[in-house]
Amino acid sequence: MKLLVAHNHYRQSGGEDEVFLRESELLRSAGHEVLEYKEHNSGISEDGIPSKVQLAARTLWAADSVGRLRSLLRRERPDLAHFHNTFPLISPAAYYACQQEGVPVVQSLHNSRLICPAATLYRNGSACEDCLGKTVPWPGVVHACYHNSRLQTAVVAGMLAGHRVLGTWQEQVDAYIVFTEFFRRKFIDAGLPREKIFVKPHFLGTDPGMKQEMGSYALFLGRFALQKGIPTLLKAWRSLGHVPLRIAGAGPMEQDVRRFSQTHQSIHMMPYLSQKECFDLIKGARFLIWPSGVETFGLVAIESFACGTPVIASRSNAMEIVEDKRTGLHFASDDFEDLAAKVEWAWTHPREMAAMGKAARAEYEANYTAKRNYHLLMDIYSKARTTAQEAA
Template sequence: MRILSIHNNYQIRGGEDESRESEECLLRQMGHEVDVYQEHNERVAAIGTIPMALRTVWSKESYNIVKQKLRRANCDLVHIQNFFPLISPSVYYAAKSEGVPVVQTLRNYRLLCPNGLFFRDGQVCEDCMGKFVPYPGVMHSCYRKNRPATVAVATMLTAHRTIRTWTEMVDVYIALTEFARQKFIAGGLPAKKIIVKPNFVNPDPGMGGGSGGYALFVGRLSIEKGLDTLLAAWQILDGKVPLKIVGDGPLASEVMEAIKKIPQVEWLGRRPMSEVHQLMGEAMFLIFPSKWYETFGRVAVEAFAKGTPVIAANIGAIAELVDAGRTGLNFSPGNPEDLAAKVEWALANPNLLAQMRQQVRSEFEAKYTHKENYRRLMEIYEMASSVKSKQFN
């Protein structure tokens, strides 16, 4: 197949960027031709406030670029990973004008929530769920704590609901978990168009030994990721087990200050993926303390590949991924006392923790390998192509 992959990169690279690159590499590895149209959020400041707001709703530039690429390469399918904010939903219409089927991966909740997270003021918020005009988000300046920018996002969502972009211009949506699928259905997307396909890890990093004697956190240093819960739990634990923190983000300075006061906590900053996987493989367990509705949990699946159990907040998609007692443990989200208690249980039961390692690895091999993912992705592409064919017939 000839596939056009479309993605708007984030300023700070994260799981969405990693996952879409892995998918593109897998497609090429399996013999498909993949062209890429991508933008980067570094351009936002140079464009200016009003032009950026207009572009968020409809980018004529992106429309023309995609239309030209499709004509030149004669693509079989367009796979949109993230269109926000520079690319815009105009690319759906460019694909449709050329008769090319469209697949959209739902990597965040942007189609339902102005900030894409269902998270405000340190807790889950669904105030905009089901509202044709997401005015609560505007009232609270939910996107980047900037009201004009939030107005632009809300305008984009409302305009495209009005012209039925989300229901008519996408042939198949990919949700990463059943939890996320149900949220999008509740938000008004057509259930029959949403198929669950998780992310995957490729190449397989191989199982680790788990002999490092430390806990590990990997991810963006931000409030929705539960950094406050994590650090508070380690304050309660008072040095019972070392904690290594890998990642960067807006709470970096707070993490630096906190680790001066909390025993056995080390911040490693950003690290190459090969080093992250090595750290995962030797960790006793990975901590996943998110407080928002994760659409997936790529870091958890990477830990599974290394045979490392995950102690995760019992919320959103991550609660779906971690089977308590078999592939890890669950704790009450935002509750450092409960997290500390689960860590203490793991420390007190090393034999059971060791037994989990094989279960964790088996979970990876059953669900998150590149072979299983490729099989599922081809089924979805065939479904999208079939929908388009029926429309023309």
């Protein structure tokens, strides 16, 4: 097949960007012709009122991107278009261009933006679903959930409400991809067509192999941000000075993490790491800590599984990836005392954690390899093409 994959890159590269690259390479390695359409947020200028007005308009309907995309569609005639992130420079207007050119549309839902203007389902340190099911997600505007700005949140809310009224989400997309059953249910509750939402987890393009040693430290690997559970992690370590913790990542709370590590000798912050270095770090850990509240998926969890390292995860419905007491341990969301207790148990029961690590590796081999993921993706593409043909 000739496939168009489209993605709006973020200023700071993250999991969505990595999945876009992995899936594109997976498709190429299977012999498909892959065309890429990309925008990048590094080109956004918010200096002055005209630039802000222009960005707001593009968020709703990015006419310039649609024009470039339409030219690409007419020139190349792809069999299907797969969108990853469209916010804010591609916009949902891209779906209309595809449908008008007879190209089926698949949209991966990497975050909860269609439900929540902030795309996090998280506010003031806890889970939030105030905007779920609302045509106009006004609670997000009231609370200034996006970038702590009522004006910027209103722009996102306007985009969501406008396209709900237009029927964009129901009619212009032939298939949605989500990564857990939890989020499939959430998007159904939000009004997306049940029959168009398919679950396909993430995968690893390269198998790092099973680790050979028990591990000598606990590990956090991810973004330093409130919704990633950083406050819970740091509070837990106030009573865990005897357990070495390595922290690798970057983000808005980096200075908070650095200050905390300077007064707690058991914590060691790591510099920027290559992917190979990340895998080596995971293999050297006794267990990985994944304290996030609500996430559409946790790529770091399956990376840990692939290395045979068990995961201590926040007990939210989105954490269905980690099976309690089999591939890791659960702790109560946002409860630093429960996290500390689970870390203490894990540190003092190395044999049990090693057994969980073996089970985690088996889980990776059964569900998160490139081969299995490719077959799931092809099945979704086939269903999207059938839906588009039936609607024509």
